[in-house]
Amino acid sequence: AREFGHYGRGQRFQLITMKNHLVITLLSSLFFSLCLSDENVSDEGSCRVLVDAHDRAAMYSRNFIGGRSNRWPNGIVPYTISSNFSSSQRQTIMDSIKHISDRTCVKFVQRTNQANYVDIFTGASGCNANLGYNSGRARSVLHLQSDGCVHLGIIVHELLHILGFAHEQTRPDRDQYVTISWENIRSGTYSNFWRALGENEAVTIPYCGIVGIDQYDNCNAGFRTSTFGMAYDYGSIMHYGLTYFSTNGQNTITLKKSTTARIPNRSGMSDLDVQKTKAAYECQDAATAQTSTTSPEPTSSSLAPAPTTTTAKPCVDTFRYCSYYTSYCGKHSYINQNCKKTCFNCVCENKIADESCTSLKGYCGYSFIRQFCLKGCGKC
CATH class of the missing domain: 3.40.390.10 (Collagenase (Catalytic Domain))
Structure with missing residues (x-):
């Protein structure tokens, strides 16, 4: 070689x-x-x-x-x-x-x-x-x-x-x-x-x-x-x-x-x-596998329960390491559910103009496009 x-x-x-x-x-x-x-x-x-x-x-x-x-x-x-x-x-x-x-x-x-x-x-x-x-x-x-x-x-x-x-x-x-x-x-x-x-x-x-x-x-x-x-x-x-x-x-x-x-x-x-x-x-198992340090991977047992109210739930992340998983937004059900704030997934809507998301539909493979165009990319 x-x-x-x-x-x-x-x-x-x-x-x-x-x-x-x-x-x-x-x-x-x-x-x-x-x-x-x-x-x-x-x-x-x-x-x-x-x-x-x-x-x-x-x-x-x-x-x-x-x-x-x-x-x-x-x-x-x-x-x-x-x-x-x-x-x-x-x-x-x-x-x-x-x-x-x-x-x-x-x-x-x-x-x-x-x-x-x-x-x-x-x-x-x-x-x-x-x-x-x-x-x-x-x-x-x-x-x-x-x-x-x-x-x-x-x-x-x-x-x-x-x-x-x-x-x-x-x-x-x-x-x-x-x-x-x-x-x-x-x-x-x-x-x-x-x-x-x-x-x-x-x-x-x-x-x-x-x-x-x-x-x-x-x-x-x-x-x-x-x-x-x-x-x-x-x-x-x-x-x-x-x-x-x-x-x-x-x-x-x-x-x-x-x-x-x-x-x-x-x-x-x-x-x-x-x-x-x-x-x-x-x-x-990208969200559940064991890690080599004390920082936990995203598992259901590692999460604090999401707040329950009689009104709409606040837009919050319930997993502390969501910022590491932005590439999984719109792709992994666990991350979508527990990283709603990071993934802009609290409401099924686009975060930019709908017409912009329509023009970007061919780029939904990119995580940052999915984050801003959840509805346009069909991810919610």
Whole structure:
């Protein structure tokens, strides 16, 4: 497999913007992603996402959207584990797999004769994994160096790459939440901080690989990713540490909002990591599955009873995490019933002019359109 995203070693991306789309030429050995443990792995080059010719073909055709187009079919991931791991290391890998499958509908199954599968093996080349499923690849790889990578948080991080997810701080909306200090970033590693394009974002800014550092605040990373309507998550297991790739010990990432989250989190999936995975894989239990922290998922037992009166009920949310589930408004009966204020679902009416909703009917697949055009989209 070849590596994606680290711009250097005399090789580069080329990007041509033609009629509002990207044609990306990826050449040879480049690496994109970092999954450092704050206590076990210290070399930036040891953890990366691998992108091969099959992924490049998808990018050429504009069909590659991180977290969406590279999902494993039916949420089933066949895997093999190398016999070169010790029994305790193998148990840690199994615990990491269970960590994800217990919290989502994604199922990891031991490979029998499946053509497409994940080969979990060890060697001396750090922690790295392919970025999601690709039908042409057959064998996807997840490499774990035995003396630095076989820890639950790192393995879960790598498994989420296998499931199709990139890093949190490359999200299209990241500039609302973090500031990137380009002057503090080690030369040759800038691409680790380039911003991804949104799933449906028009290409109005240049590809970062063809501009200088002075324009890195206003360029794109050359790939698209989906947020699935979830809020930015400082506590994501996919978020960089604040000094990763620093050339001088100063922050490369500065937060724009206060948080109590540990950054980087390498202890387990955050609530939003769980929700994003369930949204990506269209889990039927998206509102009821177990989470890895103390914040509850939407279940009937976690709700305070809705107020009962002899008059019309007030327009309120009866589930405290409705703001995380806006993408389910008009799609999930539990969210429609218990997030009425967030989903504008107290009265069956459009929240903008009826004629506007009529003209937008073809866009009812978008959650924000459904929120404002509940009646027009036939969602109440």
